[in-house]
Amino acid sequence: MADVTFTVDGKILTAPAGTLLIDACRKAGIEIPAFCYYPGLSLQAACRMCVVRQEKVPKLQTACTTTVAEGQVFITESAEIAQARKATIQLLLGNHPLDCPVCDAGGECELQDMTFKYGAGESLYSEAKQHREEQQWSPAVFYDRPRCILCYRCIRMCGEGMDVWALGVQNRGVNSVIAPNGGDQLDCEQCGMCIDVCPVGALTSGSYRYKTRPWEMNHVSTVCTHCADGCKVTLGVRQVNGGAEIVRADNRDKSGINGDFLCAKGRFGFDFVENPERLTTPLIRNAQGKLEPATWERALRFAGEKLKEIRDSKGGTAIGVVGSNRTTNEENYLLQKFARTVLHTNNIDHERSTDYPAFALALAGHAGKTAGLGDIAAAPAILLVGGNPTEEHPLLAWTLRTSVRLNRARLYVANSKAIKLDRQARLTQELPPDGYKDLAAFLDLGEADFSKAVLAEESLVVVFGQECRGPAVADLVAWGLKRPNVRFAYLGDQANSRGAADMGLFPDLLPGYVPVTEPGGFAEYPGLPATPGKSLPAQFAAAATGELSAMLVVGANPVLGLGVSAEALKNTFVIVQDLFLTETAALADVVFTAVSLYEKSGTVTNTFGDVQMVKKAADRAGVKSDFEILVRLADAMGADIKTLVPFGKGGVLADLGQSRGAQAGEADRHSVWLAANNLEPRLSPFDPLAVLDEIERLVPGYKLDRINLLSGNPAHTELNLTPGFVPISALDGSDLAVPTHDGLFTSGTLGRYSPALNELEQHQTHEVAAPAGD
Amino acid sequence: MSPETMTLFSPRLAARLDALVQKYPVKRSALIPMLLYAQDEVGYLSDAVISEVAERIGITELDVRNVATYYSMLRFKPAGKFNIQVCTNISCMLRGGYEVYERFQEELGIGHKGVTADGVFSLEEVECIGACCWAPAIQVNYDFHDELKPELVRGILDGYRFQAEGKAPHA
Numbered sequence A: 001m002a003d004v005t006f007t008v009d010g011k012i013l014t015a016p017a018g019t020l021l022i023d024a025c026r027k028a029g030i031e032i033p034a035f036c037y038y039p040g041l042s043l044q045a046a047c048r049m050c051v052v053r054q055e056k057v058p059k060l061q062t063a064c065t066t067t068v069a070e071g072q073v074f075i076t077e078s079a080e081i082a083q084a085r086k087a088t089i090q091l092l093l094g095n096h097p098l099d100c101p102v103c104d105a106g107g108e109c110e111l112q113d114m115t116f117k118y119g120a121g122e123s124l125y126s127e128a129k130q131h132r133e134e135q136q137w138s139p140a141v142f143y144d145r146p147r148c149i150l151c152y153r154c155i156r157m158c159g160e161g162m163d164v165w166a167l168g169v170q171n172r173g174v175n176s177v178i179a180p181n182g183g184d185q186l187d188c189e190q191c192g193m194c195i196d197v198c199p200v201g202a203l204t205s206g207s208y209r210y211k212t213r214p215w216e217m218n219h220v221s222t223v224c225t226h227c228a229d230g231c232k233v234t235l236g237v238r239q240v241n242g243g244a245e246i247v248r249a250d251n252r253d254k255s256g257i258n259g260d261f262l263c264a265k266g267r268f269g270f271d272f273v274e275n276p277e278r279l280t281t282p283l284i285r286n287a288q289g290k291l292e293p294a295t296w297e298r299a300l301r302f303a304g305e306k307l308k309e310i311r312d313s314k315g316g317t318a319i320g321v322v323g324s325n326r327t328t329n330e331e332n333y334l335l336q337k338f339a340r341t342v343l344h345t346n347n348i349d350h351e352r353s354t355d356y357p358a359f360a361l362a363l364a365g366h367a368g369k370t371a372g373l374g375d376i377a378a379a380p381a382i383l384l385v386g387g388n389p390t391e392e393h394p395l396l397a398w399t400l401r402t403s404v405r406l407n408r409a410r411l412y413v414a415n416s417k418a419i420k421l422d423r424q425a426r427l428t429q430e431l432p433p434d435g436y437k438d439l440a441a442f443l444d445l446g447e448a449d450f451s452k453a454v455l456a457e458e459s460l461v462v463v464f465g466q467e468c469r470g471p472a473v474a475d476l477v478a479w480g481l482k483r484p485n486v487r488f489a490y491l492g493d494q495a496n497s498r499g500a501a502d503m504g505l506f507p508d509l510l511p512g513y514v515p516v517t518e519p520g521g522f523a524e525y526p527g528l529p530a531t532p533g534k535s536l537p538a539q540f541a542a543a544a545t546g547e548l549s550a551m552l553v554v555g556a557n558p559v560l561g562l563g564v565s566a567e568a569l570k571n572t573f574v575i576v577q578d579l580f581l582t583e584t585a586a587l588a589d590v591v592f593t594a595v596s597l598y599e600k601s602g603t604v605t606n607t608f609g610d611v612q613m614v615k616k617a618a619d620r621a622g623v624k625s626d627f628e629i630l631v632r633l634a635d636a637m638g639a640d641i642k643t644l645v646p647f648g649k650g651g652v653l654a655d656l657g658q659s660r661g662a663q664a665g666e667a668d669r670h671s672v673w674l675a676a677n678n679l680e681p682r683l684s685p686f687d688p689l690a691v692l693d694e695i696e697r698l699v700p701g702y703k704l705d706r707i708n709l710l711s712g713n714p715a716h717t718e719l720n721l722t723p724g725f726v727p728i729s730a731l732d733g734s735d736l737a738v739p740t741h742d743g744l745f746t747s748g749t750l751g752r753y754s755p756a757l758n759e760l761e762q763h764q765t766h767e768v769a770a771p772a773g774d
Numbered sequence B: 001m002s003p004e005t006m007t008l009f010s011p012r013l014a015a016r017l018d019a020l021v022q023k024y025p026v027k028r029s030a031l032i033p034m035l036l037y038a039q040d041e042v043g044y045l046s047d048a049v050i051s052e053v054a055e056r057i058g059i060t061e062l063d064v065r066n067v068a069t070y071y072s073m074l075r076f077k078p079a080g081k082f083n084i085q086v087c088t089n090i091s092c093m094l095r096g097g098y099e100v101y102e103r104f105q106e107e108l109g110i111g112h113k114g115v116t117a118d119g120v121f122s123l124e125e126v127e128c129i130g131a132c133c134w135a136p137a138i139q140v141n142y143d144f145h146d147e148l149k150p151e152l153v154r155g156i157l158d159g160y161r162f163q164a165e166g167k168a169p170h171a
Helices: A021-027 A079-093 A110-118 A153-161 A193-197 A264-268 A296-314 A329-342 A356-363 A373-378 A394-407 A420-424 A435-445 A449-456 A471-482 A497-502 A536-544 A558-562 A626-636 A666-676 A688-698 A706-710 A728-732 A748-752 A755-767 B011-023 B027-042 B047-057 B061-068 B090-094 B097-108 B150-164
Strands: A003-008 A011-016 A051-054 A073-075 A141-143 A167-170 A177-180 A203-205 A218-223 A232-240 A243-250 A283-285 A291-293 A319-323 A348-350 A381-385 A410-415 A427-430 A460-464 A486-490 A550-554 A573-578 A590-593 A602-605 A610-614 B082-087 B121-126 B138-140 B143-145
Touching (some): A003 A021, A011 A021, A051 A079, A079 A110, A153 A167, A167 B061, A177 B061, A218 A610, A243 A264, A264 A755, A296 A319, A296 A550, A296 A590, A329 A497, A329 A550, A329 A626, A348 A536, A356 A497, A373 A394, A373 A460, A381 A394, A410 A420, A427 A449, A435 A449, A435 A471, A460 A471, A536 A558, A573 A626, A602 A688, A610 A706, A748 A755, B011 B047, B027 B047, B027 B061, B047 B061, B082 B150, B097 B121, B097 B150, B138 B150
Parallel strands (some): A319 A348, A381 A410, A410 A427, A550 A573, B082 B121
Antiparallel strands (some): A141 A203, A218 A232, A602 A610, B082 B138, B138 B143
16 A cells, blocks of 8 residues: 555654554554554454554554554653553553562563553552462463453464464453363464463463573574474573573564464474483494493494495495484585595485475476475465375464465465365365376366466465375476466475485485486586485395495484384494484494484575574583584594585685784684674584585575575575486386374474473373364 | 254254344354353253354354353353342342342342252342333343332242242232
């Protein structure tokens, strides 16, 4: 709408006509307090905190419901308004307990802030407060009834935001309370968004309550390690003996692609980090065949010497490498570089959940056709083919719901089963379970209403799930490429499944989907093995026949996934890097204790191709990042570390400054400057940013917008592949991608070791009578 | 609601509710009248009633409870066959409403929201019932008795006891 000009507190502001006054003021840096108003949710106008004086209007007006128009004049702070707000707070405090010293929200409570600002700390009411006992609605959500100020934010967030509708208000007047749908239990997706938006301490989190105070934590903004959507998450960490522990996860700063959204896994599923079963010292299998603790030096030397001996005697083809869907891009890149340049093998793969090579192949030669999550949020029309975002991609589901609700985006759902997002869809199309491959032809036919509507869209983002693999991906992408303004996104499973694929954890593909057979693919590294290696199942088959003498498994549990027997690995020297003694680690000869994504830095790529920075939040003694382990392992093999990690050359060089005189301490100041600019000197062989420099230089498609990336925003990447390449899965006819279908409370190995997620799963499956949602 | 669906209600009420749902531009507008009619027939809003009303309107049971708990005229426990609502709002109060209310309590041996052991009577103190001109007034189910005095209480109760025993009311 056209811009209008109006005056607020003597300042002349301009905003589109119809903008809410409260939004226009906040954009201009004028803060208007509000408890019930929440951006993106419907208006409630229940709290009366945002009252302002509008010229020529007899009564105070609520800024959250007033839309701006030409020539209006407002005053937002005056004695009259302060008096009105103070009276509102006094009413709210009529029953709100003053237990701030023990309340979780103390220190970050909106009511507390406003009470301080307007000075209503002394109650004028003589009536006794009505105390009622706290309720536990689920393992995640607690409700303290007297603290509630009935702003309805939780109800609207749960209903409009999450489309769950699990909360309501019951009774009236002073007896009003928020009530969950399952009597005294909450039957929902357990996302915790209600806790997040609560302006006071009425809704508290099972995992955070009474643990700490907000000011005792450091807040580290990083990326969630669970699904492939890549939510920004702010981890509240606190110093403990032996490191730093995570006490809370949220995204209240609304940074990144997810705004304030987090699902149950992102919000509560960080506790695997503190699981007592976590490995804290490296293990070596002793002469009796038992794994026993060892020092890092001994374990590294032992593993390095053994790997070197096997490589030198039997060649690189006798070694297999398995990478991870959860490690950073830098670690994945380093792993494949280590495999190809130090171990001299192309036997490298990872547990594939999604057929990204088919996607890259289908898009070969077409730039700018992938959709980042931001593109999906801005798209006027989205075709969702397969997948179940509500369960497996909560952020995508949130983005689609929000876009349909607020931007009137048109969502088309083609799926073989009913999914919860059908409720937001303009049209749905049921497909037979094997019908995904025929979808392109069905759309082209243009007979059904669904096809007609989709064909009528001038601009479309096609998001497809793992039901589409191989030829189905090729057909769908080819269909879209024929049409103008169609972009694509492919749904994968884990935090960095896309990164693992992009970084070339494939027996036949280098980083950026460059075929290993391509002459001069990575010119900087001459002498790379040029014949495709063995895929993951082929590696274990080769290990069983004795063809493979050593395996290095990083952050993966293929023994469970493939059902490998101990017998099959008995003649193979197995090195495992992991957090826990998984089924695979239990069969290893050397186990290196690795850290999780929350304890390291680097970058990850979500399934939409958005690269984001990961920052180290938690810390503990005895564990090392996979990056450091790989560098040390290469060192133990006698490899040239400077070649492996290009530290201390090129890129940003640190200025070490002067060591004496007036400018002594310059280095410190310099590092302060670097830190303030989100830069780090690449002085150490364990600095992932040194490898990120190389990724940017060598990996096609990874031309990153550094400033955006370093300031915590996503940087979109492109898929790039040489046309004409045939992936190995197409050659041997086997479909190597096995979707894990992790739901709202499961997350592979990490989920198994997360008590919070297990408890939520238990709550939803056993303690709530009916299954949630749709 | 399709005819083959099981319903708690009499065919007459079920038909009435079917018509109500169609009556408004938004289905949930029918919620409060439906709850009232259902309460009149069943006596109170049982879990089963709430569940069926929710299903008829296509909203969650939680939504139904949110609305129902707001209104004091809707109840979640059975009342007596005759629910006596005594007004003690200002006009009735000034003209002796509390004396009438106290007499009812003495006669029935129950207090606010109480139900007699035989289930015939229940008693409630309520806000204005709109009969100020003839205060003090009470409402028994849908019938009004006005310009009351404590002495008249016994007669009113006797009349309803007769009805409860299946006899014709006093003239």
